[in-house]
Amino acid sequence: EAEVAQSPRYKITEKSQAVAFWCDPISGHATLYWYRQILGQGPELLVQFQDESVVDDSQLPKDRFSAERLKGVDSTLKIQPAELGDSAMYLCASSLLRGDRAFSVYYEQYFGPGTRLTVT
Amino acid sequence: GENVEQHPSTLSVQEGDSAVIKCTYSDSASNYFPWYKQELGKGPQLIIDIRSNVGEKKDQRIAVTLNKTAKHFSLHITETQPEDSAVYFCAASKPNDYKLSFGAGTTVTVRA
Numbered sequence: 001e002a003e004v005a006q007s008p009r010y011k012i013t014e015k016s017q018a019v020a021f022w023c024d025p026i027s028g029h030a031t032l033y034w035y036r037q038i039l040g041q042g043p044e045l046l047v048q049f050q051d052e053s054v055v056d057d058s059q060l061p062k063d064r065f066s067a068e069r070l071k072g073v074d075s076t077l078k079i080q081p082a083e084l085g086d087s088a089m090y091l092c093a094s095s096l097l098r099g100d101r102a103f104s105v106y107y108e109q110y111f112g113p114g115t116r117l118t119v120t
Numbered sequence: 121g122e123n124v125e126q127h128p129s130t131l132s133v134q135e136g137d138s139a140v141i142k143c144t145y146s147d148s149a150s151n152y153f154p155w156y157k158q159e160l161g162k163g164p165q166l167i168i169d170i171r172s173n174v175g176e177k178k179d180q181r182i183a184v185t186l187n188k189t190a191k192h193f194s195l196h197i198t199e200t201q202p203e204d205s206a207v208y209f210c211a212a213s214k215p216n217d218y219k220l221s222f223g224a225g226t227t228v229t230v231r232a
């Protein structure tokens with residue numbers, strides 16, 4: 001069964017350092033998402049790509065976070081400089097566009113295993 | 121925007137009993153409702169979803185029901201097993217919208 005791949009699985013970094021996460025979506029999935037999940041809460045969307053284009057980055061703290069998906073396949077999320085409050089699980093998801101004539105389009109999202117970031 | 125509330129926040133059941141998790145949503149335009157299971161240290165796994173043109177969907181021991189009038193949907197797990205222990209999240213999205221609004225999660229513990 002195809003899965004979303006993420007690396008690294010765990011990352012410990014000191015505040016003010018730069019950190020990067022990588023995601024490889026399920027083959028054929030044009031839509032890719034980055035989420036942040038704080039312990040005890042549901043995932044919150046940071047950025048969404050359709051192919052190589054950013055569709056929504058309204059929740060991305062752009063002063064320190066950046067995301068790219070240059071060839072429309074894998075993606076990188078970067079934080080520079082990291083702050084203590086950035087400690088969280090960073091999840092990547094990809095989706096298949098589904099829909100039929102009787103029902104509007106919806107997005108079936110599949111998540112990767114996540115990267116657990118600890119900022120000290 | 122869409123607001124999804126999930127209850128209870130924790131649920132402990134005896135192995136073999138049923139577990140029910142309930143979610144309410146605020147936007148009547150929402151029409152797609154997936155459920156995710158997240159085990160410790162792993163990403164959320166899509167376990168079942170329902171669209172607003174049906175009222176119930178079953179897959180082996182899990183089922184989801186949807187009440188559009190009341191704007192709530194529920195996950196039912198029957199004959200619970202220890203491997204059902206995890207955090208479960210409900211979510212909702214609107215037509216043609218990629219955004220999923222998640223509930224806060226329910227930690228389910230199945231006691232052997």
